Amino acid sequence: MRRVVVMLLLLVMGQLHGGELDKDLADFKRDVLEVNKRLLLLEEELLFPADTQVGIYVSLDVGHFFQPDSITLELDGEVLASHLYTEKEIRALMNGAVQRLALANVKNGEHELTAFVTGIGPSGREIRRGVNGQFEKAHGRHFVQLHIEDDEAKQQPRFRFRDWR
């Protein structure tokens, strides 16, 4: 008997709240998004204040000659980040999206970045490359881009760091 009552209640609730639930879910998602945004902004401000923040991004343009497998990034000789790429991530990069590889705190002045990139090059050959770059950290947030592009003339990928302000 108890089971029947519980099930009847479930059925009634299901019917009563079906449409309303979608709206409540949307409201909930909105509020969670808002609080998540506020917390992330706060956390970033506490961990990586704008004055010392440097962001390192990876982009792939267009990716005919290279598909990344992994990247290890060093900042002033210290390993800052390592990343293994999934198929989805490679597809996103090949479609022009940009990956934030790392955020770090640095003092103003000259800094050195080194990236070790592995991946699949033309004709399915494995490629391992090291790429070096310098940047001068000044006042405010600083962005550096590791740009992987197709070198049509050499039919090879080309790797370089560049400032992205």
Added chain:
Amino acid sequence: MRGVVYLLLLCSSLAWARLDEPHAVEEPAYGEVAYLYLQGEYFAALTRAQMALERGEVQIHKPELQVLLGAMYSAYGMPEDAEKVFGSLLDTQVSDGVAQRAWIHLAGLFYRQGKYPQALETLEKQVGEQPPEALQEVFYSLRAKILMRLGRYEDAAESLDAFSENHPLNAYLRYNLAISWINGEHPSLGQEWLWKLANLPPGSPETNAIKDKAMLALAIYMLRSDQQERALQLLSNARLEGPFSDISLLLYARALLLANQPGKALPVLQKLDQGSIQRASVQEAQLAIPYLYESQNNQKAARQAFETALDRFDKLDTYLVQVEAHIAGGEWFAEMVGTPRWSTAMDPVPAFLPQRVSSFPTFYEWFATAEFQQGWNQYHELMRQRNLLSLWQQKMPAMYAMLEAHERKHNTLRPEAKALLQDLAGQDFQGRMTRLERRYSEAVEAQDPLPFATDREQRLWDAQEQARARTGRWGEQARPDMVEKLDFYKGLLLWEMQEDIVPRQWDRERELKQVETLLEQNRTLRSRVLYAANRVDRLEVFQRELPELETVLASLQTRGEMLMRRQQYGLQASAYEQVTATRARLKRFSASAHEGLADLYHRALRERRKPPAPAPGQGLESLQVQPQTAP
């Protein structure tokens, strides 16, 4: 369900229309949002987009980011927010490309809300008949779906012809249209389209699934329209794997029976009978077998098969009663959910699959419905959001600790900074610089070489001045040529200094400029130190915000828990309905089996007196072909 996935993929390509083109992203924040969006991580992408807009990180790509934001709101089940974003975007001056994307998204939103005339009007008025090439696929597929919903099948067919036939979504839409035609005004055209779909070259699982579906629909149509032989031929090539294998076997058995080949139908049904009795097609086969034996005058086997069927139906019913109790108690749901992989809403989305527990086959078909998938995904997404909230709650002490560290640092450095600023103010660098510049200008104007003399020259000049003064004090005792000599040396020194006065002035001017630059840097640093030393508001905001956020997190956790429970109840209610429907079907099947068994006994009794004629075709009611409805 796969159709929904394709639709989402198509929407992705609509909102982010770059494929194999040179790099066009000029702002990292926009590229980062796209990175998350293209991986289907809508929550993370939405958060990042909101952060970028709040911090003003995106200027050049702002309209594109808003299209992306609207598309993500729409895909993430927040239609009101999506409508608001598109509305505000379309009220501003944006490029034609961005506007058309926004209008198509808006039409898609109306379609999902069931506002079909409004969706069609939006497409026709705002995008027109000929959309740009990059948008054609999504435009024509959306238009076809709307037209199908409005019952304008001919127009829908034209729309489908206009976009890539190789796209899997096109095949799904064609299938739906063919079913609508078969059940409506153009059955022969529907048959033709289904035939084309059934004969697609085998390929991806999606293509194979649509091929199977089309073939089954075609077979059902042929059986309904007295084309048994063609149906039989078609079904003899059906795949015995994949989600449609059971129904293929059942239809094949039906076709064999209709073609009067019961001997061939029996092994087919027996093969089907080896599956789980929880499956509807197996239940149907279980009932058909005894009737088949009976039609072959194998009374003994028929009786045994009836008894087996009744026994299996009875056991299944008892099991379903238990399942009902488990559904009501919540154990069934907990068993289905199992222990999902722990992730938060910010992480990549894992697959949310129901666990393969003992009751899985009962709900097999329901699990494949859009209604179940939507509820199931929402339940898991709520779980991921609550995990995220828990994570933040766990991080709160660390956030407070970080804030305290910032305060400590601020409190230590602030007095030092103030003292330094005071010291700098006392140095009057600017005043000294102004005086130096004035002296330089006066010296240049007077062409006076002395201010530009080197240290050695200055010492020499001073010595000569001193010697001249002493010589003057000697009066007549001084040698007459001494004064002349001194004047000569002084003139010589002046001449030497005058000779390169311009380079000397340039050098000094350069030095002054360097000092000016240093002073400028000093001023910038001072202003930054001044700003940092007096920037108490930032920390005050953090101090206010953290406890407030902690409260919001707690309240959202409670709301999330309630919503999860409501979502769970909704799914449990639907599961209960599934069980009720299965039990009702079992009752009908049991009644039919009892009836068949009674007839068998009755005939056996009559046979003792005189041999009765067999009743051909009896018991085939369960194999009647039901009209196929459009999915």
